[in-house]
Amino acid sequence: MKLHEYQAKSVFADAGIPTPDATLASSVDEVVEAAEDIGYPVAVKAQVHVGGRGKAGGIKLAENREEAEQAAEDILGMDLKGYTVERVLVEEAVNFKNELYVGVTMDRGEGKPVAMVSTKGGVNIEEVAEEDPDAIAREHVDPAFGMHPYQARKVVYDAGVPKEVASDVASILTTLFQLWDDSDASDIEINPVMITEDDEVVAADAVMNIDDDALFRQPDLAEMEEETFEDDLERKAGEYGFDYVRLSGNTGIIGNGAGLVMTTLDLVDYYGGEPANFLDIGGGAKAERVANALDMVFSDENVDAVVFNIFGGITRGDEVAKGINDALEQFDEIPKKVVVRLAGTNAEEGREILNDELVTVEETLEDAVQRAVEYAEEVEA
Ligand code: GDP
Numbered sequence: 541m542k543l544h545e546y547q548a549k550s551v552f553a554d555a556g557i558p559t560p561d562a563t564l565a566s567s568v569d570e571v572v573e574a575a576e577d578i579g580y581p582v583a584v585k586a587q588v589h590v591g592g593r594g595k596a597g598g599i600k601l602a603e604n605r606e607e608a609e610q611a612a613e614d615i616l617g618m619d620l621k622g623y624t625v626e627r628v629l630v631e632e633a634v635n636f637k638n639e640l641y642v643g644v645t646m647d648r649g650e651g652k653p654v655a656m657v658s659t660k661g662g663v664n665i666e667e668v669a670e671e672d673p674d675a676i677a678r679e680h681v682d683p684a685f686g687m688h689p690y691q692a693r694k695v696v697y698d699a700g701v702p703k704e705v706a707s708d709v710a711s712i713l714t715t716l717f718q719l720w721d722d723s724d725a726s727d728i729e730i731n732p733v734m735i736t737e738d739d740e741v742v743a744a745d746a747v748m749n750i751d752d753d754a755l756f757r758q759p760d761l762a763e764m765e766e767e768t769f770e771d772d773l774e775r776k777a778g779e780y781g782f783d784y785v786r787l788s789g790n791t792g793i794i795g796n797g798a799g800l801v802m803t804t805l806d807l808v809d810y811y812g813g814e815p816a817n818f819l820d821i822g823g824g825a826k827a828e829r830v831a832n833a834l835d836m837v838f839s840d841e842n843v844d845a846v847v848f849n850i851f852g853g854i855t856r857g858d859e860v861a862k863g864i865n866d867a868l869e870q871f872d873e874i875p876k877k878v879v880v881r882l883a884g885t886n887a888e889e890g891r892e893i894l895n896d897e898l899v900t901v902e903e904t905l906e907d908a909v910q911r912a913v914e915y916a917e918e919v920e921a
């Protein structure tokens with residue numbers, strides 16, 4: 541579960557981390573009222589679950605009432621990488637001379653949490669990690685002992701944080717680690733921690749993701765989930781009981797089993813296509829589940845063609861095929877081309893049953909993926 545910036549900031553503030561004065565707003569009037577209250581300049585920031593909002597136009601600074609109104613009109617209702625912005629955070633703007641990155645995540649390779657600090661803050665940290673890995677100082681923490689004070693000081697020193705703010709940054713890092721541990725967080729980060737002209741440190745952004753499997757013992761955080769506006773398709777996936785992740789391409793992918801879907805994703809990429817999503821409909825492939833999965837990919841505007849990768853196991857291939865036919869017959873018109881690859885028990889019988897007026901049937905996964913990528917390219921062209 542992802543917390544919104546405003547939610548994560550309230551958690552951080554409660555733990556003693558300095559955050560700017562801020563108010564959540566969902567209309568132009570509310571934005572202006574909040575801005576007048578806080579005092580100019582303010583930052584108006586889209587509250588949606590995407591990174592890089594700044595670059596994408598989801599953050600604007602306003603020096604006066606007119607600019608606050610304009611920023612609110614521009615950002616409220618805008619589409620930010622597939623998410624409609626319903627709310628913004630209106631925040632006291634920070635006048636900063638430097639931006640830092642501070643974060644805690646799980647290092648699966650080491651089997652330990654890792655605390656990270658970088659003076660290359662305010663930019664995409666994944667890019668920094670790739671292009672200039674030494675610019676990020678890291679310190680692994682033994683979960684049995686927690687983060688020792690010397691470890692926080694060491695990673696801050698290793699990162700080259702200016703000495704005027706070193707102890708404040710170390711204290712933020714220590715608090716973040718404690719929060720990470722207490723909240724069953726998977727990732728927690730502040731990018732940027734801003735350093736002001738007066739050498740004050742402020743958490744200007746906030747990311748906090750909680751392990752879904754631990755939400756049962758985090759009732760306060762779980763409660764925040766109801767307040768978050770998920771992507772429409774993610775909400776639908778939740779209702780249907782599917783595992784779903786939206787991606788940026790135009791080839792829709794459906795499969796039964798996470799490994800099968802991942803393989804399909806890799807192959808779409810391999811054959812020059814771009815996956816639009818990860819969608820695992822789980823075991824079996826009853827007509828209703830298939831119809832729900834198709835409903836999802838058909839209603840995704842980014843999808844130009846669909847590849848369906850089904851493995852018949854306990855649910856035999858002929859039953860799966862009937863399910864797909866029944867599901868497709870529920871649509872008056874099939875809006876996007878669908879390619880099916882059916883393997884496993886009774887696959888051959890299944891392929892014969894599939895209605896090839898409604899779908900393209902391919903015997904191998906390679907052929908199915910290539911065909912779907914071609915279809916998607918034709919639509920794009
Ligand atoms: P993100 O793009 O989604 O990560 O959103 P951030 O909250 O990290 O903001 C991105 C960038 O916008 C920051 O690195 C700053 O450069 C700028 N920004 C955000 N808030 C303020 C602010 O209060 N004052 C100023 N001057 N810049 C800000």
Ligand code: MN
Pocket residue numbers: 592662731732745746
């Ligand atoms: Mn950020």
